[in-house]
Amino acid sequence: xxxxxLNAAGLIWRNRRAQISRWGFxxxxxxxxxxxxxxxxxxxxxxxxxxxxxxxxxxxxxxxxCLSAAAVAxxxxxxxxxxxxxxxxxxxxxxxxxxxxxxxxETLPASAAVAALFLxxxxxxxxxxxxxxxxxxxxxxxxxLSGGIALGVSISFLIPRPKSIDLPPGSRYVPKPKxxxxxxxxxxxxxxxxxxxxxxxxxxxxxxxARAVIPILVMMPLGTSADDAMIVIALFGLFGAMxxxxxxxxAVGGAARRWLAPLPARxxxxxxxxxxxxxxVIAASCASVALLLLVVDVSYRxxxxxxxxxxxxxxxxxxxxxxxxxxxxxxx
Numbered sequence: 523x524x525x526x527x528l529n530a531a532g533l534i535w536r537n538r539r540a541q542i543s544r545w546g547f548x549x550x551x552x553x554x555x556x557x558x559x560x561x562x563x564x565x566x567x568x569x570x571x572x573x574x575x576x577x578x579x580x581x582x583x584x585x586x587x588c589l590s591a592a593a594v595a596x597x598x599x600x601x602x603x604x605x606x607x608x609x610x611x612x613x614x615x616x617x618x619x620x621x622x623x624x625x626x627x628e629t630l631p632a633s634a635a636v637a638a639l640f641l642x643x644x645x646x647x648x649x650x651x652x653x654x655x656x657x658x659x660x661x662x663x664x665x666x667l668s669g670g671i672a673l674g675v676s677i678s679f680l681i682p683r684p685k686s687i688d689l690p691p692g693s694r695y696v697p698k699p700k701x702x703x704x705x706x707x708x709x710x711x712x713x714x715x716x717x718x719x720x721x722x723x724x725x726x727x728x729x730x731x732a733r734a735v736i737p738i739l740v741m742m743p744l745g746t747s748a749d750d751a752m753i754v755i756a757l758f759g760l761f762g763a764m765x766x767x768x769x770x771x772x773a774v775g776g777a778a779r780r781w782l783a784p785l786p787a788r789x790x791x792x793x794x795x796x797x798x799x800x801x802x803v804i805a806a807s808c809a810s811v812a813l814l815l816l817v818v819d820v821s822y823r824x825x826x827x828x829x830x831x832x833x834x835x836x837x838x839x840x841x842x843x844x845x846x847x848x849x850x851x852x853x854x
Contacts (some may be wrong), residue, residue: 526613527605528623554645561649568649572659579662581741583670588737590632590674595681598628602683632675636668711795714778718800718840721770722763734762753814760807760814764836768843771800775844793844800840808833 561568575582601624605611615623626633643664650657738758742751778792812829816822 524615525619525623526610526615527620527627530610531627554641558645558648561646565649568646569659572646572650572663575663575666576659579666582663583666583673584741586635586667586670587674587677588741590635590671591677591681592674592734593631594629594675594678597631598678599683601628629675632671635671639664639667711791714792715795715797715799717778718767718770718774718796719803721774722766725766725770726763731759734758750818753818757811757814760811764804764807764832767800767803768836768840771796771840771843775846796844797841800844801837804836804840805833808836 605624643660646660647657650660735755738755739751742754774796778796808829811832812825815825815828820828
């Protein structure tokens, strides 16, 4: 076995692909067709957006580099901690092969992002051809974003690894409700519904938040007022919290499915208990985003559209993640 970690990861993905029914592939094809239809219908706006992205290509590349560096550095820390506890750590492997397979596994988010950008560019090319727009702008924007992601992968190796911290169950980073009187015992899944939100707050440690704010402050142009800087930091914080909520829903969904497997509980009740509180947090975050955009003199219509689009995308994404991970699976 020349590359045991890559072989194990390939087997995991093969098993997951085998669990997807043909309806999953049909839904994926329909989504791609809908996205292509949206690009064709809004081809004029698409050309304007590409022109704007081309003019601000360096800024977009810098933002892609920051996000890529943070994602790859976090994945590297998690995968190395998992590998230290895995039985694969005892398998004899050549040092060169071990470095390459670790690199490929740790940089998977960057590779997936580049592949997603290529798919989006392939779907946008027919729409630009119908509009007779400058298709060269599409290639330039893709090159900027892909180069930024590659730069972020390089920067991620310079980010120091955080110290391993085992937080106790009563961590001060997790908010706790204050109970003034004894409540009646009524069995429900309400506490289970707060699990993704609590996991998100547990991951939002002060050290991580402080390190995430530094690149935002560095990207601020000279002459930016303190009010505008605080609003930009708040917007980045809200979007970062929603991305952490998505990751928390993914982790909690699988853990809840394993924990509730021996219980005679309906999958619909578990899914509803996990989904509704997460949707409420996303709706409140998107409403805050819209209000912050109004403060920086964005029009009411544009702020409402951005807030509504973010809420719809976030709710659909979290719902799909929970539906995929929290669904009961039959043992063969």
